[in-house]
Amino acid sequence: xxxxxxxxxxxxxxxxxxxxxxxxxxxxxxxxxxxxxxxxxxxxxxxxxxxxxxxxxxxxxxxxxxxxxxxxxxxxxxxxxxxxxxxxxxxxxxxxxxxxxxxxxxxxxxxxxxxxxxxxxxxxxxxxxxxxxxxxxxxxxxxxxxxxxxxxxxxxxxxxxxxxxxxxxxxxxxxxxxxxxxxxxxxxxxxxxxxxxxxxxxxxxxxxxxxxxxxxxxxxxxxxxxxxxxxxxxxxxxxxxxxxxxxxxxxxxxxxxxxxxxxxxxxxxxxxxxxxxxxxxxxxxxxxxxxxxxxxxxxxxxxxxxxxxxxxxxxxxxxxxxxxxxxxxxxxxxxxxxxxxxxxxxxxxxxxx
Numbered sequence: 001x002x003x004x005x006x007x008x009x010x011x012x013x014x015x016x017x018x019x020x021x022x023x024x025x026x027x028x029x030x031x032x033x034x035x036x037x038x039x040x041x042x043x044x045x046x047x048x049x050x051x052x053x054x055x056x057x058x059x060x061x062x063x064x065x066x067x068x069x070x071x072x073x074x075x076x077x078x079x080x081x082x083x084x085x086x087x088x089x090x091x092x093x094x095x096x097x098x099x100x101x102x103x104x105x106x107x108x109x110x111x112x113x114x115x116x117x118x119x120x121x122x123x124x125x126x127x128x129x130x131x132x133x134x135x136x137x138x139x140x141x142x143x144x145x146x147x148x149x150x151x152x153x154x155x156x157x158x159x160x161x162x163x164x165x166x167x168x169x170x171x172x173x174x175x176x177x178x179x180x181x182x183x184x185x186x187x188x189x190x191x192x193x194x195x196x197x198x199x200x201x202x203x204x205x206x207x208x209x210x211x212x213x214x215x216x217x218x219x220x221x222x223x224x225x226x227x228x229x230x231x232x233x234x235x236x237x238x239x240x241x242x243x244x245x246x247x248x249x250x251x252x253x254x255x256x257x258x259x260x261x262x263x264x265x266x267x268x269x270x271x272x273x274x275x276x277x278x279x280x281x282x283x284x285x286x287x288x289x290x291x292x293x294x295x296x297x298x299x300x301x302x303x304x305x306x307x308x309x310x311x312x313x314x315x316x317x318x319x320x321x322x323x324x325x326x327x328x329x330x331x332x333x334x335x336x337x338x339x340x341x342x343x344x345x346x347x348x349x350x351x352x353x
Contacts, residue, residue, distance in 0.1 A: 025068035025080075032060040032132060033089055034324075034348030040222040043338030052222055057089040058346070061132040063098055069105070076106045099146065110154045117146050119164035119192035120236055123205035127240050127249035129274045129285045134344040135308030135326040139224060140289040141270045142212040142255050143234040147188075160197035166190045168210070188231070201240040201249075208233050209258040214268060216293050216302045217330050218340040224328065227293075230263035232256065245278040265296040270304075283312040302332045320350045 039053040065083030072078055080103070085096035101114030120143050128137045138144035152166035167189040170182020192205035212232040219225035232255050240249035251272040257263040270291030277284050286309050293302045310324035324346045331339040 025066045027064070027066055028353060029062075029064035030350065030352045031062045031088055032348065032350045033062070034058050034060060034133070034322075034346035036344055036346035036348075038222075038345075039341075039343045040218060041339075041341045042218055042222065043340040058134075059087045059089040060134075060348070062086050062088050065098070072104075076104060079103050079105050079110070079112070107156065109156045111152070112154075113151045115146065115148050116150060116152075118143075118150070118190035118207060118210060119152065119166050120190045120205040120207045120210070120234060121145055122164070123192040123194060123203040123236055123238055124251065125194070125201045125203060125238055125240050125249075126242075126247070127238055127251050127272060127274050129276055129287050130308045130310065130324065130326070133308075133324055133326070133348075134328075134342075134346065135287060135306065135310070135324060137251070137272050137287075137289050137306075139215045139328055140291045140304045140306045141251075141253060141272065142214045142232055142268055143207060143210075143236060143253065145207075145210055145212055147210065150190075160195050162194050162196075164190075164192045164194070199242040199244075201238070201242070203236070203238040205236045205238075206234065210234070212255070214293055215330075216304060217332075218342060222342075224342060230266065231258040233258050246276070248275045249273070260297075267294045267296065268292065281314045283314075285310050285312070300332055300334055302330060305329050318352050322346070322348045322350070324348070 035055070035057055037053060037055050039051075041051040043050075063083055063085050065081060067081040068079070070078045080101065082100045083098040085098050087094075097115065099116040101112040101116050103110060103112035124137065130136060136144075147168060149171060150166050150168050152164060155163040167186035169185055170187035172181040172183050174181035174183055188207075188209040188211075190205070190207045190210055192203055194203040195201070209231040211229045212234070213226040213229050215224050215226050217225045234253060234255040236251065236253040238249070238251045240247065253270050255268040255270075257266045268291050270289065272287065272289040274287040275285065287307070289306045291304045293304070295301075306326065306328045308324060308326040310322060312320055312322045314320050324344075326344045328342045329339055331337065
């Protein structure tokens, strides 16, 4: 009788989301699709059309991955993850690279190598209430980086404190014409110190010579446009207070190009404030972010601002419905420059498995 029931038990386990078979990996994913209307104003009358709006389906950073934690002995485990980004609203068959790593975990902490988010990006904690949507803080702040060739050590929990240290070799070869190649063991690094205890989260983080790109305008294809990549030094401070149904958070950061002779003299100061209130299955939330990008070589400043309002409705632990409204603007302080705006209204669904 027990033998007859075994195939049924295995089939039931495989059908259940998030179930890990013995010594096997976990297959997981997140599908985030929204039906909405975007309204873009390029700002310059010389552009035809100067403004446009449309209804569209958008896949927001949907993904699928495989992860695992395999015990080596009682005190040491091997960890791994491979994740791909997928587009579930368009006909694109391409799968983009997301986090992927292999490492070891034990009482000493965790060591990972591969491609994944920097400690500075992860230091945001849960302050970004509109992550992976049109209200993501990446549209006003540099430093939201997933980088290649990264090696990271994360300490164990020390009474709520955790330290994260990551570095990246430049992997360049020195030539006769380039005597300053990035060929060292740690040409860029990212650090963070976080504290989590009794509904309080705080973090301080720093990037040194990490390649970053900033959103500062709307391109001719009516999408938000980014600057070219530059090595940036970034310092970030974060604080979040979660009191059961109510959460409030603040973030401040300063950034500047690491080598003004190579990448130009560019600075950015930015802020993010967010708050949410949960009533049963409904979460009401609001977020405001702003930054100023200063190109000191050209003596030009660009002000960026992002306001996001939304409501989430949890159908289950895995499925969530939402309505979000975001307003982004970019304005340069040069003669003849006009404010550029992009507004977005989304009705979306998120399912995790």
